[in-house]
Ligand SMILES: Nc1ncnc2c1ncn2[C@@H]1O[C@H](COP(=O)(O)OP(=O)(O)O)[C@@H](O)[C@H]1O
């Protein structure tokens with residue numbers, strides 16, 4: 001049985017797809033056979049970030065409708081072993097994701113995979129609820145600003161009541177927070193909420209803090225999950241998050257402004 | 270100028286809060302409506318009973334007069350107190366037929382979201398009152414049921430303890446709402462709204478480990494965030510009603 005993880009937030013543009021690609025790739029790098037599914041029907045952009053958009057033939061909705069089987073629709077990642085992508089459709093309408101259809105696809109994937117990562121669309125409507133409904137746990141992606149935190153709070157409330165787990169009386173969905181686009185200098189200037197503020201407001205465990213970084217844009221332009229850029233701060237932060245996800249205890253990094261260079265260090269104290 | 274000023278005013282207007290929920294209809298199919306209402310009532314039967322309701326029909330397109338009459342009948346039969354239609358274009362055109370007043374709730378007119386009524390996993394304490402002794406006659410329960418919520422109450426969630434106290438062990442987020450016929454205790458930070466004594470208990474109180482609320486209310490009297498001074502916000506606060514004013518003090 002696979003473990004199903006939903007990457008969700010409430011708000012759009014906070015880094016869900018970036019995170020889905022990074023987590024799925026990170027898990028695969030650790031030898032866990034992983035499938036990542038794009039639930040953002042109509043917007044489809046996981047395949048772009050994974051750099052496999054030219055190899056999309058069939059999509060999630062095709063499989064649900066029976067136009068193709070899973071084997072035909074799953075795209076095997078070219079860079080990373082153990083990693084498969086199930087793209088979203090760009091053209092179909094959102095109602096194509098039926099509960100029964102999604103369940104059937106997840107059940108079938110569960111036979112073969114260790115992890116299934118569901119990249120949720122924005123909002124708290126049907127699409128987002130469907131991505132979360134069958135999950136075993138959630139990673140809520142938040143930016144350090146008030147509106148994003150508020151939306152995540154709302155989403156956490158929904159996760160505690162509107163999932164299959166909750167409806168079966170098995171309690172709310174376990175959820176952890178991933179704080180992305182964190183800019184320490186803006187936090188220090190008081191323009192953004194700090195990691196402590198966000199943790200306190202949401203009272204939830206922190207899976208990781210990913211700094212605001214040009215490397216994310218570069219990676220996405222290159223069609224490569226940023227976690228593969230081992231030199232970059234964001235890539236390293238995602239590696240830490242994956243390690244924590246798998247149970248390792250690692251300290252949070254990239255929380256303060258850049259360390260002083262050699263010159264700064266020579267003159268310190 | 271009035272020639273004969275009377276010392277006694279014939280009427281008195283008082284600002285009081287009552288809870289009104291908005292029922293937004295997306296579908297006029299009576300069967301599906303019945304099912305959806307059933308599901309909601311199962312979720313929060315206590316909250317739904319006698320709930321004053323505004324109906325929002327802006328999402329229904331071309332509904333017949335007959336269908337609408339049926340819908341109104343269904344809603345009323347469940348014990349909701351239908352007090353009007355949420356102001357909007359569709360409401361405008363059918364208000365005359367339904368004899369319901371048009372009401373604007375909130376500043377955004379027809380744009381208010383449906384109040385969600387999904388309490389988080391809550392457990393009712395004291396479900397079966399204790400019995401004194403096997404042989405003696407059962408004594409009356411000395412305590413009405415309290416509602417204990419052992420997780421955060423988040424934005425968009427609403428919890429109502431009907432007939433008793435509400436005890437929340439976690440944080441209450443901005444955008445969340447607590448209601449109780451009795452007292453409200455919050456053992457985390459209260460950032461949302463808390464309304465104690467909602468059915469008129471003036472002795473109801475709100476206790477919280479940390480107060481940073483959007484609104485506090487007791488027996489319909491209330492203070493909104495704007496009226497709560499910085500000095501009144503802080504750790505270990507007690508909110509009480511003294512006459513007509515809401516008092517906030519340190520415990
Ligand atoms: N850590 C980061 N630093 C800089 N830009 C980021 C970071 N994370 C995401 N972005 C950018 O933010 C935008 C939205 O990211 P995306 O993952 O598509 O969000 P979502 O899926 O939540 O809508 C993209 O342009 C992405 O490159």
Ligand SMILES: [Mg+2]
Nearest residue numbers: 016017040120
């Ligand atoms: Mg996305």
